[in-house]
Amino acid sequence: MRWFDLFRWALAALGQQKLRTSLTTLGVVFGAFVLAASLSINEGVQETIQREASKGDAARKVTVHPAWRANRDSKKDQVEVKGRMSAERHERIRKALADRRGGGGLAERVDLTSDRLETLARLPHVRRLIPIVGGPVVATLGHRPEDASLSSGAGEDPEFRKRVVAGRAFEAEDERSVLLSEMFAYRIGLVDDADIAQVIGKPLRIEFWNPEEGPSFEVSLAGRSRGGGRDEWLALRQLAWQLPGMLDQFRLTADESSILKKAIRQPSAAAVPIDAADDYQVVGIFRELTHEENKDAWSRFPADTDLILPRQTAVDLYFRDPARRKGGVHRAVLLIDDMRNVKEVVDRVEALDLRSESIVRFVERERLTYLLIFGGMTCVAAVALLVSALGIANTMLMSVLQRRREIGIMKAVGAADWQLQALFLVEGGLIGLIGGVSGLLLAWTISFPGDAWVRSMIRRDMQIDLSGSIFAFPARIGVIVLFFTIGVTVVAALYPARRASKVDPVTALRHD
Amino acid sequence: MGSDRDEDDEVAIRAVELRKVYGARDARVEALRGVSIEVKNGERLALLGKSGSGKSTLLNLLGGLDRPSSGRLRVGGRDLDRLSGREMARFRSTTVGMIFQSFNLIPSRSATENVELPMIFAGRSPRDRRAVAREALESVGLGERMEHRPDQLSGGESQRVAVARALANRPRVLLADEPTGNLDSQTARQVMALILDHVREHAATLVLVTHDEELAATCTDRVVRLVDGRIAAEST
Known part of the structure; x- marks a missing residue:
């Protein structure tokens, strides 16, 4: 059939x-x-x-962050547990104490220093490494200092270029230029269109703050301030610097006084209130993300910021401070040659004890x-x-x-x-x-x-x-x-x- | 082998001590009790007997529709008791042609398709079998009713389609089980004439099961009477 x-x-x-x-x-x-x-x-x-x-x-990007790793030299067994107790409870408390001390002597921070950035840049499949620096700065246009947030890079991104409403975007990563956000300009009094036009080409002084240096106590005092502005902040800082010398005058026990003296680090000679500053030319104004752009799930980068410096220029300014050079950059973005290789790069990054984020994980x-x-x-x-x-x-x-x-x-x-x-x-x-x-x-x-x-x-x-x-x-x-x-x-x-x-x-x- | 061939030239059917038993123990029925019979090539044999005498059972064994419980059976040069299921199916579609009292046509199929049926299972090409089916239907006088389904045909026409189907493959042995049982006398004569024409034309062997003594006497060379599964008498 x-x-x-x-x-x-x-x-x-x-x-x-x-x-x-x-x-x-x-x-x-x-x-x-x-x-x-x-x-x-x-x-x-x-x-x-x-x-x-x-x-x-976004799918080809891996963002690398500094991370903590267990200090190979320290031994958690050295944690001392006081009192008489059962072996089980002793072990529980010893483990908890060891874990709590993890951020102290038992763990060490792996920073994104220049050396590590070079290592990352040499990893297979990494086409490009983009160090990201930024943070709070004082921006001075003319004679008026203002608090501002700074980011680096993003000038070459076509999506970002659409947001430049006056002047131009960056043409090189190391040019000595700065872009202002439209809202920052408005906040510092550049209200009229004519003001915006005039600010292009003007110099802007950018000064990095260094709140980590100096007495750590001052941060808490400054944090309690409400609307006092920069002058009040500076005054509180002065108070914080003088506090360690005056602790004996407070009604504190010797132990309390000793603990507080340890807690408040003495200001070092290098710790000046403003330690990295330079002048840059304003080349453009960029607008906020529109509602429609916000709808686009993955186009929220760069994050909202007041100022943007070219990447290399920002890194140069940031690393001018020896402490920052030692501490490394906040994060680095690795651009991978192919989305399929992202996982391999992520594994290699984590083998270096660094933390990574990639959209592949999310996916x-x-x-x-x-x-x-x-x-x-x-x-x-x-x-x-x-x-x-x-x-x-x-x-x-x-x-x-x-x-x-x-x-x-x-x-x-x-x-x-x-x-x-x-x-x-x-x-x-x-x-x-x-x-x-x-x-x-x-x-x-x-x-x-x-x-x-x-x-x-x-x-x-x-x-x-x-x-x-x-x-x-x-x-x-x-x-x-x-x-x-x-x-x-x-x-x-x-x-x-x-x-x-x-x-x-x-x-x-x-x-x- | 050589003697087998010589024998096949003369003998179309040889049954030796054929027995067929249905059921078991209390329900045991012996339909055939040691039937031995020989039919020569081109001979026309009638099997006569009452209902239950075993004539249809014998015909089914000859047609390869059933297997004997014991005994030896050779039809058209094939030892049926030695054939596998596939070989038996092949035997049914090529060596024998069967005609039934109740026509046994597939109601949903046209006359042509019913005639083609054995050739479909034999794997013949559509063009080839269609030509053969048309020729067979024309030879039984149904050239104008080839695409009619059985429910659109009269009893006589249906039986003529069944005859055409049985003859289409030019079988060496034609087995007819009361082929005229459901037909009026005139139609019965026409159908028998068709069958006998084919037998004469192709020197085929005919085994005709019937109740009709006159039909048996006029249309066959030899009559075998079966009673209770045994051959009771033979006459020429």
């Missing part, structure tokens, strides 16, 4: 019982629909995450969420297919009983057992094929309104405009769905097919 005849006869047999075939196939259609939708959403969501994450090279976490959804939907599809398989087995068994005479005739004129089995298996397979194709088409059709609905929800709830569909239908989804539906229906047809092949022609053809 030829394959062509097998399919033709199987199709014709299904066509004889249109209603029954349709009802049987509906179960497969539902199973195939859920399976196709599940696979499509899983695929589409992953693509969407990657697509959104890839915007502006992996999101994938887990969608894998759970995918798993749930696949279970539903599996149950639907199982139920439809039972339905098919039942229907085909009935069909075998109803067609006993027809089967007997076929046997009488020369049908072999395997040919009859093949005929029924092909019938089952065709139900799977028709159901699978219909389910796929249904899922594909419903994906359009479904996608519009999900996107509107995301737009409403998360203020994010997705650029592509969250449903994806690559060819392999069709192959997988058809493989499952045909497989399940053929398996369901196995027993009926065997029953058909075992029909005794003599009994089947006995006259009524």
